[in-house]
Amino acid sequence: MDALVPFLQLLVLLLTLPLHLLALLGFWQPVCKTYFPYFMAMLTAKANKKMEKKKRELFSQIKDLKGTSKKVALLELGCGTGPNFQFYPPGCKVTCVDPNPNFEKFLTKSMAENRHLQYERFVVAHGEDMKQLADHSMDVVVCTLVLCSVQSPKKVLQEIHRVLRPGGLLFFWEHVAEPRESWAFLWQRVLEPTWKHIGDGCHLTRETWKDIERAQFSEVQMERQPPPFKWLPVGPHIMGKAVK
Known part of the structure; x- marks a missing residue:
């Protein structure tokens, strides 16, 4: 079966040759960065309808961290359009x-629609290097459909571990x-x-659960789910939390 992969990759490459040429010449990335937010706005709205019950169940655990007066400092990594707000x-x-x-x-639009939250700031940065955020400054980090596209999941998880306070929580949902x-x-x-x-x-072929399990969290709870969209090539999803 492995012997088929290079042949089929070449066939797909030939069928999508203009896209690969644009990427090679450096023209595709600016286009992608512009259109991708619109694509994600459409996709995540549909995903939320399918995953609403599971997401509410997952993020309801944030309330357990909240004291009588203390607000929860929450970092959303790879926030996209803010569909989790x-x-x-x-x-x-x-x-x-x-x-x-x-x-x-x-x-900005998502925050205007979710006045129950306090919007701190938007930081333009890669997850592998979040130097703008101090050590132990976050109670919660949320990471949904992000680790598939970063350069180094291992480095991103190290940064998440750094910014979380002791006992802080990472919530994740990844394909x-x-x-x-x-x-x-x-x-x-x-x-x-x-x-x-x-x-x-x-990336479609990352075994992200292994990265999370190796990331030195004191506890990891994880469940596997079928993909919400059968028409996309993304595989099963993992959802859960990790405790620093």
Whole structure:
């Protein structure tokens, strides 16, 4: 089965040759950075309808951190358009980090629609280097559909661990690779080189659960779920929390 992958990758490359040429010449990235927020706004709205119950259940645990007067300092990493804001409990102080500055206008709109939150700031940065954020400054970090597209999941998780206070929580929801011996995994390998251009660096074959389990959290709770959209090549999802 492995022998088929290079042949099929070449076939897909030929079928999508203009896209790869634009990327090679450096013209595609600016286009992608502009259109991608609109694509994500549409996709995450649909995903929220399918995942609403699970997301409410996951993020309801943030209330357990909240004292009588203390507000929860929450960092959303790879915040995108802010589709998770509606699920956070009242009073959270939200800091957003994303490497794409084109998301800021979407965040402004999302915050205007979620007045129960306190919007701190939007930081343009990659998850591997969040030097603008102090050590132990966050009670909660949220990371949804992010670790698929970063350069180094390991470094991002190290940064998350750094900014979380002791006892702080990481909430995650990520898509991961299909089982290695499956035909679905073969097609993920075939499509990945092209999909990374379409999905702004998104990898289809990452086994992200391994990175989270190795990231020196004191406790990890995780469950696997089927993908919300069968028409996309992304595989099953993992959802859960990790305790520093």
